[in-house]
Amino acid sequence: MTGIEHVEIAAGRWQLRPPVTSEAADALAMLVDPLTAQWYPADVTDQDSAAAWCLRGADWSTGTHATFSVLDATSGRLVGNVSLWGVDLAALTASVGYRTAPWARGQGVAPAAVDAVTGWAFGALGLERVELPHRVANPASCRVAQKCGYLLEGVLRQEYRDADGVRWDCHLHARLAADPPVSIDPRAGAA
Numbered sequence: 001m002t003g004i005e006h007v008e009i010a011a012g013r014w015q016l017r018p019p020v021t022s023e024a025a026d027a028l029a030m031l032v033d034p035l036t037a038q039w040y041p042a043d044v045t046d047q048d049s050a051a052a053w054c055l056r057g058a059d060w061s062t063g064t065h066a067t068f069s070v071l072d073a074t075s076g077r078l079v080g081n082v083s084l085w086g087v088d089l090a091a092l093t094a095s096v097g098y099r100t101a102p103w104a105r106g107q108g109v110a111p112a113a114v115d116a117v118t119g120w121a122f123g124a125l126g127l128e129r130v131e132l133p134h135r136v137a138n139p140a141s142c143r144v145a146q147k148c149g150y151l152l153e154g155v156l157r158q159e160y161r162d163a164d165g166v167r168w169d170c171h172l173h174a175r176l177a178a179d180p181p182v183s184i185d186p187r188a189g190a191a
């Protein structure tokens with residue numbers, strides 16, 4: 001089993017690095033936020049489970065994921081989380097997921113973070129394809145995919161089953177390493 005080495009990525013106004021337990025309080029606030037919980041149910045209910053979630057995110061030793069906290073590069077405060085998951089270093093594929101803290105939404109955090117991690121996945125990990133699945137009912141997530149150049153490849157009918165047993169149609173978007181670069185406005189969200 002080959003792990004993935006920790007890295008930090010600078011993305012203009014934002015900084016990406018593996019999660020740390022000292023940000024558990026902000027991670028908890030982000031994860032129990034109703035919008036986050038609706039689209040990313042994480043089974044995190046208190047400071048201890050949030051700290052455990054941070055530790056799992058920071059453990060890249062299996063080589064199957066690289067999970068980043070997204071920080072405001074000036075204040076150092078947690079503003080989001082992006083995860084390259086389902087990494088297959090033989091097939092050179094992965095998927096990407098993301099969430100932005102409620103106090104940082106609408107500032108381009110998720111597009112900047114997804115774009116930065118995608119570039120690193122293609123450049124440093126040598127991946128050839130990254131998929132971005134999201135429920136069709138989540139248009140904000142679809143917009144992030146579009147802004148990051150993840151082309152819509154189709155609808156996965158009833159693909160996602162939630163905790164209540166309800167099945168949801170999902171969009172499958174993907175980017176290829178060979179796709180033309182996209183331009184994420186580095187000033188997006190600047191005050």
Ligand SMILES: CC(C)(COP(=O)(O)OP(=O)(O)OC[C@H]1O[C@@H](n2cnc3c(N)ncnc32)[C@H](O)[C@@H]1OP(=O)(O)O)[C@@H](O)C(=O)NCCC(=O)NCCS
Nearest residue numbers: 035036039099100105106107108109110134139140141143
């Ligand atoms: C989806 C999410 C990550 C977006 O993060 P963000 O950092 O606020 O991203 P942005 O600031 O670029 O906003 C996203 C885009 O979606 C648009 N958007 C936001 N809410 C929308 C809605 N309800 N319908 C359509 N578009 C919407 C924004 O206008 C923006 O597009 P624009 O730049 O063209 O105006 C954030 O809303 C979130 O954390 N949601 C809960 C978790 C989640 O859904 N994760 C994805 C699971 S697949």
